[in-house]
Amino acid sequence: MRRFLLTLLALAAFTLSTLVPVQAASVVPAGNRNVEQPAVPGASKRRTKAGKTTFDRKYAKVVRLLARDKKLISKIKSIAGQYGIAPIHMVGALVGEHTYNVDAYDRLQSYYVKAAAYSGDKFRFAYEGQSIQQLIALPQFADCASSSGSYELWTCRERVWNKSFRGKNVGGMAYPNNRFSAVFFQPFYAGQTFGLGQINPLTALELSDLVSRVSGYPKLDENDAGEVYASIMDPDKSLAYMAASIRMSIDEYRKIAGVDISGNPGITATLYNTGNPRERAYELKARGAGTLPEENYYGWLINDKLAELEALL
Template sequence: MVRRPLAALLLVLALAAGLPVLAADAVPVPPGNRSAVQPPIDGSSIARTRETKGSFEDKYKRVYGLLQRDRTLIGKIKKTAALYDIDPIHIIGAIVGEHTYNVDSIDSAQGYYIKALGYLSEDNLAFVHDGVSVGDFVARPEFEDCAKEKDDYDLWSCREHVWNERFRGRTVDGTAWPNDRFGRVFFQPFFAGQTFGLGQLNPLAALMVADRVHAVGGLPVLTAAQAPKVYHAIMDPDLSLHYMAASIRASIDAYRDIAGVDISDNPGLTATLYNIGDVRRRAQEFAALRRSSPGTWPRENYYGWFVNDRLDELEKLL
């Protein structure tokens, strides 16, 4: 018979019973990668890098150089991370991952400040699909149960779930809805499929942590009716760092509360979740897996694996 520590056994029983997991009960995930070699890189990342005739290593060196030169930015990363009670290496990992695999680096953060100001003057910018605003859409009766959620993260997660279950790729009341992610259908009217700023956030990701950013960072509350301000917030580095940190904090909390594991010391895992999103669903799926196989750990994707693989170098930036 396999003997397990009492704490681990109690954790399994709590998860099986659907009871909340206290922070002290969460099992720390071991550092480093679970895979000996990097998992397959997403085809879209490969295609984007080929289009620019570059390489992932070149892109990594450029973003690393940007962070190495900009000590003011590093100071802001440290300060923001402290506010949200996370290690700043998590923010570093997300920035490096995004600019290595999803976009090319700019020469300095100043370029993002300049672009951010432009969005505030876009008066006609709105989150709509085919003439239907997202505000009107989520007022439909299908979303009624979501109104009971107590924070923005759970509210928008619920709405995203309803979209996937009731609308995505379906015809409802005579209207055919796209077979695409909620965030791409309603939240990227000008640049479908793209993310923005230093942290390459999408508008939906920002709205999911808007109340946390307001409570912790003191920034004004953002709503889906304020599209220009949402775009400005995710493009301006001083503001977007808050949304990055809050998003990472939310991922750590979700895996602690839902799956009973502490991922706060594994930047590759937080980077993976930052990259793929849909964190609550993934935490629930992992919790179910862990109930049947208690020794199982979350695994990094190619993006998170790279962050863990370069962790020694990345920590030198701090």
């Protein structure tokens, strides 16, 4: 009860500090809407098979990491409080990522060691010799310049990419029919998400303002890929970006769709997995009042294992 009250107080403080309008919202009840787990994508199955493991083993491994690392749990609680979210949302996202996307390292220290290998100036965000700086200087992106913050700026640029560049030939350059993050923010084709929180570099750029304001980390610059990677590979900073992502999802669903998803870790985990909470909130709103969001395979697992995961806290 004490933890619950502290979380509510943190949420209220965060709401006031960020000027997010407080309005009545339909509360999404706890638990899964689907009786059975939705299908797991083939790509996730192939990755797991290639690693000669299973989803059950990967789940057990990340739960063991969390259970024995009290310092990590303490950091999760602290950072969750700063962003006004219950820590179970962060635990759910961590467990989902390391069950379905990557295998967890045995020790948290391994993430710090790995982060050091990604620092420096050896990386740049580019495609076929065209840097991200050159791309966003093109006239198609001009309207995005008036965006009020990093989230609005980069989601605008992503929309422009999808409309004007994805799968098209522009100015003699043939662009792949693929996501913005995969084409320009995956320079060495070693995966699209990184670190303890499995953060995508584009997602980090979107959340840069929020993380800077709440956690005090310097704002990220797309022209300094090394610093972006250093931020999402460092476990402490990665947790801040994870919390910011969850906070953003909760706020977008409340503001746009009029639903409160803060009591359902399976839904926030689903959005952590799928991304684009603003777009998905508008899609939910378009389906009409009373429509509740549903968990995907990833979020379903979190709600199904909720009692075990809450025990870690």
